[in-house]
Amino acid sequence: MEVATISTEETQKLAEQIASRLCPGDIVLLEGELGAGKTTFVRFLVQFLGFSNRVQSPTFVLARQYINNEPSAFIKVINHLDLYRLSSAQELEDLGLTEIFCQPDAITIIEWPSIAKDLLPANVIEIKIEVLGETERKFYVQNLR
Numbered sequence: 107m108e109v110a111t112i113s114t115e116e117t118q119k120l121a122e123q124i125a126s127r128l129c130p131g132d133i134v135l136l137e138g139e140l141g142a143g144k145t146t147f148v149r150f151l152v153q154f155l156g157f158s159n160r161v162q163s164p165t166f167v168l169a170r171q172y173i174n175n176e177p178s179a180f181i182k183v184i185n186h187l188d189l190y191r192l193s194s195a196q197e198l199e200d201l202g203l204t205e206i207f208c209q210p211d212a213i214t215i216i217e218w219p220s221i222a223k224d225l226l227p228a229n230v231i232e233i234k235i236e237v238l239g240e241t242e243r244k245f246y247v248q249n250l251r
């Protein structure tokens with residue numbers, strides 16, 4: 107699927123559509139240059155998945171976890187990773203972050219995922235964001251059910 111957005115509001119609508127198609131266990135990779143809108147997209151996704159957590163970039167902490175304690179929540183845990191600062195897959199393993207990739211009850215969203223590619227399952231959902239202009243973006247979505 108390819109979707110162009112001309113504003114953050116339109117990106118928000120796309121996030122709503124994608125959120126409705128996610129299930130526990132899903133891993134979502136977010137690729138795109140600095141400032142493409144990866145964290146912005148995650149913020150909307152987390153909101154539409156029913157979480158009230160404040161979403162901040164995990165660039166410096168590498169990983170954040172959002173929890174929804176509502177008993178009726180379909181998705182109760184979201185892991186939000188940003189691997190920009192990592193230089194090797196080994197580092198990822200040393201930090202114990204690879205365990206996150208096999209949590210069946212959580213959704214995991216990864217910004218700058220390339221270093222982890224060999225450690226990820228095959229059926230991950232891939233979203234590439236291309237910057238077309240100041241507020242124009244193109245989203246390329248693969249493997250969404």
Ligand SMILES: Nc1ncnc2c1ncn2[C@@H]1O[C@H](COP(=O)(O)OP(=O)(O)OP(=O)(O)O)[C@@H](O)[C@H]1O
Nearest residue numbers: 111112113114117140141142143144145146241243
């Ligand atoms: N159509 C759009 N969709 C998403 N974000 C947009 C759009 N137009 C403008 N923006 C702006 O682009 C910026 C994207 O910043 P954001 O932190 O989300 O990028 P990022 O891809 O996570 O960068 P980094 O690689 O540093 O983590 C935000 O300020 C956002 O408001």
Ligand SMILES: [Mg+2]
Nearest residue numbers: 144145163217
């Ligand atoms: Mg970011």
